[in-house]
Amino acid sequence: MQNPLRHPDQAFRLPDFSAIRPEHVLPALDGILQDYHRGIERWLEAGGDANWSMVESETDWADQLNRAWSPVSHLNSVADSEELRKAYNAGLERLTEHESWRQQHPGIFGAYRGLKESADFSGLTPVQQRIIDLELRDFHLAGVGLPSKEQEEYRGLVMRLSKLGSRFSENLIDATQAWILHFTDSSRLAGLPDADLNLLEGIAQSRGESGWVVDLSAPSFHAVMTHADDSELRRQVYTAYVTRASDQGPTSGQWNNMPLIEEILSLRHQLAQLLGFENYVEYALARRMADTPGSVLEFLDSLANKARPAAKLQIESLLKFAHGEGARLPLEAWDIAYWSERYRQCELQLSDEELKPYFPLEGMLKALFFVARQLFGITLVADDEIDTWHPDVGFYWLQDADGDRFAGLYMDLFSRKDKRGGAWMDVCLSRRKLQTGLQLPMAYLTCNFAPPVSEQPCLMTHNDVQTLFHEFGHCLHHLLTEIDWPQVNGINSVEWDAVELPSQLMENWCWEEDILSRFARHFQDGNPMPEDLKCRLLRSRNFQKALFLVRQLEYAMCDMRLHLEYDPENPANPLDVLEQVRRQVCVVPVPGWNRFLTSFSHIFGGGYAAGYYGYLWAEQLAADAWGRFQSEGPLESEIGDALRKEILSVGASRPAIESFIAFRGRPPESGPLLESYGLL
Numbered sequence: 001m002q003n004p005l006r007h008p009d010q011a012f013r014l015p016d017f018s019a020i021r022p023e024h025v026l027p028a029l030d031g032i033l034q035d036y037h038r039g040i041e042r043w044l045e046a047g048g049d050a051n052w053s054m055v056e057s058e059t060d061w062a063d064q065l066n067r068a069w070s071p072v073s074h075l076n077s078v079a080d081s082e083e084l085r086k087a088y089n090a091g092l093e094r095l096t097e098h099e100s101w102r103q104q105h106p107g108i109f110g111a112y113r114g115l116k117e118s119a120d121f122s123g124l125t126p127v128q129q130r131i132i133d134l135e136l137r138d139f140h141l142a143g144v145g146l147p148s149k150e151q152e153e154y155r156g157l158v159m160r161l162s163k164l165g166s167r168f169s170e171n172l173i174d175a176t177q178a179w180i181l182h183f184t185d186s187s188r189l190a191g192l193p194d195a196d197l198n199l200l201e202g203i204a205q206s207r208g209e210s211g212w213v214v215d216l217s218a219p220s221f222h223a224v225m226t227h228a229d230d231s232e233l234r235r236q237v238y239t240a241y242v243t244r245a246s247d248q249g250p251t252s253g254q255w256n257n258m259p260l261i262e263e264i265l266s267l268r269h270q271l272a273q274l275l276g277f278e279n280y281v282e283y284a285l286a287r288r289m290a291d292t293p294g295s296v297l298e299f300l301d302s303l304a305n306k307a308r309p310a311a312k313l314q315i316e317s318l319l320k321f322a323h324g325e326g327a328r329l330p331l332e333a334w335d336i337a338y339w340s341e342r343y344r345q346c347e348l349q350l351s352d353e354e355l356k357p358y359f360p361l362e363g364m365l366k367a368l369f370f371v372a373r374q375l376f377g378i379t380l381v382a383d384d385e386i387d388t389w390h391p392d393v394g395f396y397w398l399q400d401a402d403g404d405r406f407a408g409l410y411m412d413l414f415s416r417k418d419k420r421g422g423a424w425m426d427v428c429l430s431r432r433k434l435q436t437g438l439q440l441p442m443a444y445l446t447c448n449f450a451p452p453v454s455e456q457p458c459l460m461t462h463n464d465v466q467t468l469f470h471e472f473g474h475c476l477h478h479l480l481t482e483i484d485w486p487q488v489n490g491i492n493s494v495e496w497d498a499v500e501l502p503s504q505l506m507e508n509w510c511w512e513e514d515i516l517s518r519f520a521r522h523f524q525d526g527n528p529m530p531e532d533l534k535c536r537l538l539r540s541r542n543f544q545k546a547l548f549l550v551r552q553l554e555y556a557m558c559d560m561r562l563h564l565e566y567d568p569e570n571p572a573n574p575l576d577v578l579e580q581v582r583r584q585v586c587v588v589p590v591p592g593w594n595r596f597l598t599s600f601s602h603i604f605g606g607g608y609a610a611g612y613y614g615y616l617w618a619e620q621l622a623a624d625a626w627g628r629f630q631s632e633g634p635l636e637s638e639i640g641d642a643l644r645k646e647i648l649s650v651g652a653s654r655p656a657i658e659s660f661i662a663f664r665g666r667p668p669e670s671g672p673l674l675e676s677y678g679l680l
């Protein structure tokens with residue numbers, strides 16, 4: 001029987017999602033890894049020459065691994081099951097082992113170094129040279145130069161960290177799924193708009209229940225926090241949400257991530273020191289655009305100094321408003337979102353419910369595709385024939401002006417049970433030259449919008465629309481690549497603090513008046529959004545934005561300090577570090593039992609360790625890049641072309657700072673970012 005994850009042949013096009021079973025995972029990986037390792041042995045037996053054809057062979061093996069692993073890892077996020085989770089974890093262990101083996105292999109390292117030092121190097125293209133340079137950097141960061149005992153130690157640390165990260169995420173999923181509130185009548189849910197009630201009814205139905213179910217998925221949590229009039233209910237849901245996977249709250253102790261956090265921080269520090277770095281931040285920055293911990297701290301501090309006074313004023317006016325409306329002061333943590341929404345409605349006369357009818361998903365996809373066509377001359381065409389993992393998933397081909405397909409995109413937009421929360425983009429395939437032609441780049445765009453209920457189409461909040469544009473920006477970065485080497489094309493190897501540039505930049509178009517006029521149309525009668533509503537929406541962009549900024553700064557500073565100040569002799573309690581950061585930047589009350597860290601999966605279960613600052617860092621780049629569109633025209637194809645040529649199509653084939661300068665004509669400046677937050 002054919003294993004749908006193995007495609008040694010060159011005719012491979014797209015994964016056969018409906019044929020993939022957990023039992024395919026290990027045999028496929030083992031087969032490819034065996035070929036890989038045997039290939040290396042044969043090459044060494046033949047003399048182990050340092051030449052480009054060896055790099056080509058490695059590219060092929062690595063790409064075969066990606067073709068097998070990408071769909072598995074993706075399914076693990078969007079169609080979680082116990083069997084798949086087991087297979088995924090076993091596969092992850094294999095890959096991590098392989099990665100360590102390869103990164104510390106003296107023969108392979110010697111070949112890259114030999115090639116770099118040989119006369120052939122100058123004859124390679126700049127992209128090829130860049131690949132060699134990045135490989136050499138990564139070899140060093142993987143401890144290739146260490147004595148063998150320490151290499152072993154390094155491998156042990158990497159394996160253990162990978163397992164801890166997976167466990168952290170699993171605990172969080174389990175804890176998130178373990179808690180619900182079931183209502184047989186909706187009186188306690190007073191204040192929730194119909195759409196949110198429908199959402200909660202849908203959650204109940206998917207669990208085989210009647211009535212309404214509040215769970216801890218993001219849409220359900222936000223619905224209650226923003227709208228429920230019953231403050232006791234908000235307290236209950238808030239408590240369950242911010243204590244997930246911790247020693248507090250309703251499921252206290254069952255999936256406690258706190259010991260994992262302590263171990264992760266300790267092992268990361270050990271890893272960094274083993275490689276000769278002072279701390280984990282220095283180690284992480286070796287692959288980033290920011291060059292020193294000091295430059296990151298300076299960036300964050302200077303933002304905090306400007307943001308905090310503004311945030312304080314904003315919270316004061318919120319309190320004044322709430323008091324005037326009869327709220328008891330001080331407000332509790334679970335009151336803030338609720339009163340913010342009341343305040344927003346009063347100040348702007350704007351509610352999500354009023355806006356949503358103008359943002360049906362279909363219309364917003366049209367808007368997105370329109371922007372892509374205007375800026376880059378590309379068209380997205382749906383293809384229902386492509387095999388996917390769920391009936392809700394759509395597939396689109398990207399076509400150039402001549403109608404030629406050059407990339408493809410899966411869109412999985414609705415929240416489901418067994419699907420990881422949040423929104424993200426991931427790589428399915430990378431562009432690469434095969435003997436049979438070009439392997440086209442493919443990406444996954446995943447969101448968790450409220451699914452359509454009964455007859456009504458999916459109606460989005462404007463925040464959802466912004467999320468969609470954001471993730472689409474990531475996808476374009478991957479799909480518009482013109483580099484044929486997966487090592488450095490698309491989003492591969494792009495510095496993490498610059499990788500949010502295209503996504504954050506893309507958000508601007510969903511705020512463009514021209515786009516709203518064309519595409520924000522009522523889902524029933526097709527009428528454009530009334531002028532007055534549009535004005536209020538645009539005004540809302542900066543409403544209480546400093547409060548949002550200080551929250552981002554809290555996450556970023558906490559992440560930096562946890563990793564930068566870690567002292568193995570006397571490790572600080574991570575909760576104390578969080579508390580200190582909160583004292584420095586927070587302007588809203590946070591209860592002592594809030595365990596935000598145990599669900600901070602960005603830095604403990606994902607790849608943002610010592611890198612959360614990157615969102616703001618890249619936002620500075622994006623705001624500055626947007627300045628060029630603002631002054632020369634947001635739908636100007638000439639600037640679209642420049643963006644594509646200098647940033648999107650080149651990926652990591654050169655440093656991000658060079659790409660930015662090539663597009664903007666100068667290094668990044670902070671003014672546009674401050675201006676976008678109203679802080680100038």
Ligand SMILES: [Zn+2]
Pocket residue numbers: 470474500503
């Ligand atoms: Zn992003």
